[in-house]
Amino acid sequence: MSQVAHHATACKGCRRRGRKCDRTLPACLSCRRRGVECEGYITRWPGVASRGKLAGKSIPVCDSSAKSSKHRPKRGNVPLSTGSRDMIERGLGHNSNDSHLDIQDLSSIFYLGTGPSDNPMFRYVLPLIDTVPPIRYAIAASASCHLAARTSDKDLEKKSLYLRVHATHLLGEMLRDPCSATDQSILASMLMLAQLDMCSGDCLEFETHLKAAVVIVRAQNYDHASNKHYFEQRLAWLDMMASTTSARLPNLSAAELKTALGRCSNHGQRQWSYDVFPCPIDLFEILADITMLYKAQVGVASPSEEPLEEVDCIKRRLAAWEWPGETSGPRKHMVKVWCLGIMAYLGRLFPSTNSSGAADLTSQVLYHAGLIPPASSWSYSLLWPIFQIGVTLGNEALDDRAWVEKRLNIALEAVGCRHFSNALETLRFVWDSDVPYDPLTTSMNGRTIMLA
Structure with a gap:
């Protein structure tokens, strides 16, 4: 009989309810016996924390000076054994052909270009x-x-949760065996799981990843x-966009962000490595x-002149910026x-600079936005800027609110x-x-809002 894998801590549902959890992977049997869906486990990456100055820490900690002082052996991707893969596929009802369809679905969401040749998801x-795995x-x-979100299918929602827990468990196994995978495959796995957490709407483990x-x-x-810097720039994008709708500072320092933006x-x-980011x-x-x-100004009672001068400088840069690309479309x-x-x-953040007025910007x-076809990747990429003007719409702008909702x-x-x-x-x-x-404080009921 094969040994059953267990998680180190209780699942989210059992922890919240104060119940005994059997910690079975990929889903807790204690929840199933009570007739409820297991919500999965809180993710921690101790394998990552064993590197460099973070050695010994159970949860990755942001440290701008962190360096890897120890040379690790060169690692390669080790395929999942055929027997193990077949067993997992039978349990999850998923096969290799499905995976190709799945990535086609994802690439159509996170890619703005016209063809697959330069699509980083395919490459x-x-x-x-x-x-x-x-x-x-x-x-x-x-x-x-x-x-599941498009069809309101509860069974697909459960399948997604089950697959996500299993993916997280497999990544944990990779981290426990430092010779089993490259840094690129680990980074790709973490970013895919972060992206999945964002799309699922809960963002419970987004920051951990x-x-x-x-x-x-x-x-x-x-x-x-x-990978032509794609994963590093994707990380920089998600990190900064998450910071615009939360109290936290980005994990990457300002210098690290500028380095990532200057790679290509x-x-x-300067340009993004691939056509996946809507904002130049x-x-x-x-x-x-x-x-x-x-x-940097949060909690400061009376800002000095220097930050206000920086705000004016940023405003001038923004007003002077011109798009060097297409002139139409x-x-x-x-x-x-x-x-x-x-x-x-x-x-909104610095009201003293808002000379043009919110109403003018909204119009x-x-x-x-109205000149862009609603059912297109261009339109789907407008969530963040539309949200910025949406929060300023008062009771007199009911038609504009209805347009945003639609x-x-x-x-x-x-x-x-x-x-x-x-x-x-x-x-x-x-x-x-x-x-x-x-x-x-854009979280609702403790949930982080991601607008990327």
């Missing part, structure tokens, strides 16, 4: 399906999650260029500077919406990522309460 994630089941869980991923990227022998260039112009790098850097400056309007959304973000955002519902039904419904739930709360929106 760097798809080849890992057979050799990196956590990737395979994280992808399957993501596809099930999206389909990001912190662990930062430790990987900071390692002295990490090969930044092996074309004729001296220069605009994204301005957004990051606004966020870091604001968080949906991408042009998408980029314009992002630029206007960042202006609204700056005006411009809605105008450009757009977010279209995106949810088409894509199946629940961060659209989380954003809409937050907007409705702000609209109904008539309380000014606080950018540092």
Whole structure:
């Protein structure tokens, strides 16, 4: 008889209810016996924490000076044995053909380009399906999650949860065996699980995955260029976007962020490694500077002149910025919406700079967003800037509120990522309460809101 795997701590449901948990993986039998679905386990990555200055820590800790002082043996991806893979597939009802369909579903969400040739999901994630088990089941869980949200299928939702727990367990096994996988495959697994956590809508383990991923990227022998910097830039994007809707500082320092943004260039112009980020790098850097400056002022009773001068400088940079790309079409309007959304973000965090007025910015955002087909990747990429103007809509703007609701519902039904419904739930709360929106407390019932 095969030995049953157990988690180190009780599952989320048993911990919350104060009940005895049998800690069985991938799902707790104690919950099943009570007729409830196991919610999975709190994830910690002790294998990551064994590196460098973080050695001995049970949870990854952000440390800007962390370096990997110990040379680790070169590692390679070890395929899951055929027998083990077949047994898992029979238990989960998932096979290799399904995985190819799943990644096609994901690539259509997180890619803005016109073809698959430069799609990083096809280039760097798809080849890992057979050799990196956590990737395979994280992808399957993501596809099930999206389909469940689109169809309101509870069984698919349960399958997604089961697949996610299993992917997390497999990643834990990889970390316990430091010679079983490359840093790239571990980083890819963590980012896929973070992305899955975001799309599921709960974001319970999102921060855990990001912190662990930062430790990987900071390692002295990490090969930044092996995937054209895609995973590192994806991490930088998710890390900063999460910081814009929470009280926490980014895990990456300002210097590390600028390094990640400067990895790729074309004729001296910085650019993302792949066509997956809707906000151009220069605009994204301005957004990051606004966020870091604001968080540095939190708790300061009377800001000095220096931060106010920095705000004015950022405002001038934002006003002077021009899009060097297409002069027409949906991408042009998408980029314009992002630029206007960042202006609204700056005006809300630093009201003294909001000379153009929220109403004017709102009308411009809605105008450009309205020129983009609702059922398109361009439109699905507008969640963050639309949210920025959505929180300013008062009771006199009922038509604009209705437009925002319609757009977010279209995106949810088409894509199946629940961060659209989380954003809409937050907007409705702000609209109904008539309380000014606080950018540092956007969580609802303790849930983090991700707008990436």
